[in-house]
Amino acid sequence: MRNTAWKITVLIIVVLLLRCSASAQELSGWIDITGNISKDLEDGEMTSETDTFNRNLYLSFQHSITSMLISRINLRTNLADADRTDSNGETTTTYRRSLEPALDLIFSNSMYNLSAGYRRQEEWATAHLDNNSRQSTVFYYTRFNVTPDALPTIDIQIEEQRDFDYLSVHNVDSTDTSYSIRSAYELPSRDVTLRYTANYSYSISKTPLSVTNKSVNDNFDSNYTTGYSGNFRDNKVNYSVIYKGNYSRNKNRQFVTQTGSVLNERTPLSGLYAKSTNPVKKDVDVLSSEVRLIDDDAGTSAGIDLSAAGTFHNMGVMVSSVRSVDRLFIYVNKDISTETVLNNISNWSVYKSNFNQAGTWSQVTLKSVSISVYDAVNNVYRYEIEFSASRNASFFKAINLQASNVPGVFATEIEAYGTDVPDDNVLATVTTIFTQGLNFNAEVRPQAKLAFLLYYSLDRTDQNPVSLANSIGGIIGNIFSDSVSAPPDEDFTSSITRNYGASSTWLIHRFLDTTFRIQRNEAFDNKGETDVSSNTYNLSFNSAPLPTLDANLSFIRSDSFSFNEKSSINNSLLLSVGAKLYRDVNMVTDIGYTKSKSIANNTTSSSRQINGTIDAVLTRKVSGTATYGFSWNLSDGSSSRSREGSAIITYRPGRFINITGNLRAYDSAGDVTVSEGILIDWLPLRAVRLNMNYQHSNSEPGPVKTDTAGGYAIWYLTKFADIRFTYSYTQRKEDEKTESYRFNTKLNCRF
Template sequence: MLVFTLGSLKGVYAEDDIHGMARLTYRSSETETETEGKESSWLFSQVYNLMLSKALTPKVEFTANVDANVIDSDEEKTTFLSPDLRLYVRNEYFDANTGYELTERGLDILTASPDGERYTTKSWNANLFTKSEKYPTVRLLYNEDRDHDHLDVHRTDNKTTDFFGNAEYAYRFLRFSYDYRNNIFDDYVTGSTQKTDTNYGRADFRKSFWENRVTSSGSYFLTKRRVETTTSGKDRVPETKQAYAGLYAEDPLDPCDVRLESRESLIDGDKITSTGIDIGGGSTNLNQNIGVDLNFATEVEQVKLYTTPPEFGFSENDFTWAVYSSNDNLTWTPITNAAGFDYDTNEDLFEISFTCASARYFKVVNTNNNLKPLYVTEIEAIGFTTAGTTDYTFEGIQAYLGAKPVDWLSFTYNFTQDKQDTDPGSDQTRTTNDVSGRVERELHRYLGTWAQYRRRWVEDSEVEDTTTDTYLLHFLSSPLETLDTDLSFTHTVLKEESETQSKSSSVLFQVVAWLLEGAELDIDATIIHSEDLKVESKTISRLIDANLRLELTPMLTAEIEYDRAWTETKKPDGDTTRRPWFGQVILYWRPSHEFYLRASYEIDKHDKGDKTFRQQYNLSWLMTEKIEFNTACTLERNDKTRFIFSPNLSWDLSRMLTLRFLYDWSRYEEDTVTEMQTFMIDLSARF
């Protein structure tokens, strides 16, 4: 019946532009432990999609998209129904669109569903974008969302209205922009309303002189934000703090001493798309440091971590979270090692709560997790406010001047100043000056060098003023066509109020050598000596990272990696030594376009001396034009043993139909032995 229906609609596709998809999945799992015996579960999922796209005129288009999803399992039955209607208008002057989307969860199409299971989201939006190179461009966006359950006494019932307007204009080397945003959040459960008005103006310039030997740029921005909060029967309501950067570090050696790197996708407002940060996956994927930069010290007592929808078998109870704060994104202070949290299955987010703390940086760390993968999409820092009006003023200035009087000499100066005025509250100011000079010379046709001095001083109203002096000396040499070498020296001195706080010196040596045809060797060796005068500690770190890639035959390639670190720290309360190392061998074999095999063996020695041995095998075989077989196998041993075997078969029955068989078997040996096996059949159709 399914094939007949899809086949009959296929002829409509070319004329009316109708297309769709149907997918049926059955999954059965069985878990056996020595203490609890056997437990089994099952899930049957039905996913249907139908989309209509109709060009009413050459410049007007209408689309309708309907998604229906029914998930039936041994524990519960859940349904999703989501129609989406949109109208597009496009011409040479502007692009505009408007649409309405309704998402119903727990609404059974055939039988009445208890109101306790229903959750409704309604969304209406309209967008307008002008297109002009001569006149200012304008963007207007309006969005209205309504979320509510169907309980007699609501747990969730709110409405969000958001209007955004933007105008930009560029004239020669100048650029001007203005943003206005009005956001109103009504929480009908608590009887509170929060209205936020934000005005943002910015001016930028960029100009070069003297045949680009002198470059200059600068910007000025001013943001005024007013938050009006009214409550009814509740003293405090949550307020999302403005984030300036998302931060991330993967499993650092010491979560209290690490600099997190910027990850802008964590604060881009997209709560659906994965940032690539997996916080699930079991004990081999712990200590993911996910944070946020608030620019100035801010009171926060909750972090919201949005995720992708969890997989079947996910349990939030397996997670534990630690929370840290920092004022410099380097030294982190623990707030709690076991924060209280809830996981909202309607919005797919962790709400991690802790004692109120004031800092510029906050981060959460997963110290335990679930075996199922789970990816982060967004992070928010939450504070709580009372009824009343709060005015925020943010002002920033940035100026840059660069000069290169001769080819081998250059100077730069960078000035930034950020101000934040909170009423009621306090004023905060941070001023940064950054000066550098650089000399580049070619000492020999095989040897080049450059030297640089940089001074950065920061005046901050909330913390001690700091000065950082950095000296760099770098040599580059290519004595052979098959050999490149780099050698660099760095020395850094950090002072607070003219008193030296820390010193650091490092040497980095890099080699890239093409030994033979098809053989490439990369070696990085680093020595770092650092001294912290505050706590009277000294640390010496020696790191080596070597990679060898060999093309053994046209079909067989090998990679060998070896990483080793020696870290010795001396403190008044005792000395510590760390000597972790990692070794890995990978083989890639592709005898034909239809067959591919990857095999790897690795040893990972941890700080505490224990070792993890890991073997991984991945095979892909295109058996015929329509049948493909894939399998993955992992064996991991340390104080625990983990074995995972996952074969799957994909069969293209026709141009519209695809059938997949998947099997997953795993065994975990720790204090007890746990065996899990999952079998899945997936039938999907497209037309």
């Protein structure tokens, strides 16, 4: 890196000098200087090289004018230089200079808080500060909140942000103004549950340079929960009743400057995620909430590694089913311009559903998969998955059927888009969603060794409901009925899910207890498109005959129905044994067998699996963990087998050094991967920390060999300053040899 050495040296001196002058009361801040060199090669020939140098300064001065009035002045600066060289030897230099002053005034006491602030960011894309590359962002805000004791809270916000440049013909010109009020309350009671949150927001977005030159959004959202819990007969009978709901109404008007179709994002209601490691069944029936996939942060990883072999990620989004969807965008924080796997339509699957439950997903036919750049400066790219035709549904999920050939690709965001045709240059949409839930639980303990549990839950989601009274009356009627009383309306959809059952627990002997559980799940809608149900029976035995031995045996049967016709039968047997083999030596073994029959497809499948874990403290300095797993899958006309095992050994020769070695082998249907590695973490001096690691893997068929080496060193210069050096090297050999080098230097000072 050009002149990096002397720059780092000078900055260290400056930082140390700043320690003396930064000790003034109420002044704080930090300085961060980072240099990074990265180089990629293919068969010994350089394909790209990047040299970046970043300097960041943050200063904050806070002063208490009175006991209730505080002023705060902040200043942020950033200077970034980057040289990027391509395979032809051509170098492109980019610059970023930014200055961001801010002023905040805060007036508060124990009950209320009033704050107002101003921020202005000036940014240049050239080394010299001229108006041709200048872009400004101006932000104002006013916030007022009241938090009285035992009364509802109120929060009022007014914000405005304007982005603009200084060119004679503008490239950037937008203004966003928003007003919002929020209230929340929770009743302080042990038996009675009562709480709510209500939020109303009104926003105006003006973008005169885009096709949609103005957007007006009017949104109301509320959540409430009410219920009661109690007991009688000396706590032998406990019960609870809960009713909860969420009502949201969104009205959006978009003013466009051209006729024809316009591509618009569908408002995300929830982000969803689940993963599968089963190559036979890569899709997961029920996805869990994952807020990070819809948090409008395309640069931060959601922890979903699309480069991990043998892992199939189910990434989903919930939207209103009224507006159709014809494509999904999946964002990643990695340059995937060299992607050759996940840019293939055959390596993705997309499903839609109105319930996010087993038996309700149907596959969507795809038209194309492409890659585009979203933010080149921050290396944010996206996979664009387009459908062959638009689809209406509440839930969409995309599944990668193969791992990316680019290492370190992590998903950050998922978006659903659809094509609209505005009328009279105005596209107006109103979306109303009313979700309700009823829960009833009762537990009876006639004897100390015997307990019975009854439970019932009902969830109903109405999109564009006829009225609140109709929906509230409807959920009461759906306790016992499947009918949905509403006039015919193409925009009105209602999805109902019911779960109810009973269980009993009996302590037969002090070494043996048994649990029997029966449950029914139902899901249907008012359109007649979905009507699925299942009956599940579970008999479990749990025994702990010794203080060092615990075992659980379960028999499970599940019958699934579609439109009252039996569609599948599933029988499972699960055995789990936990044992303490010796002092500081523990073992857990899980054995499972499942047999399934699909009546609709006239197919039968079965699976067997054994998984185990052994962890032990071998000596005072040595500990280890070993895991193993075997699985066999058999279906009509096909079979598969997988085996895996791993071992991790940790050696601690002293208080300040750890040495960890790992070995893993995985075999799935003839695809074999073996990897081994070592990690050393050492604190040779109080002010110095060293870390080194190496990992090697070999995959067949191919073969594909990967070697990764890296490490870092941290020198704590003072209590408030440290410098970090990080290095990594990756080599991959397949049909061709690729290499990548990364070296990073970072200086940080806090005062």
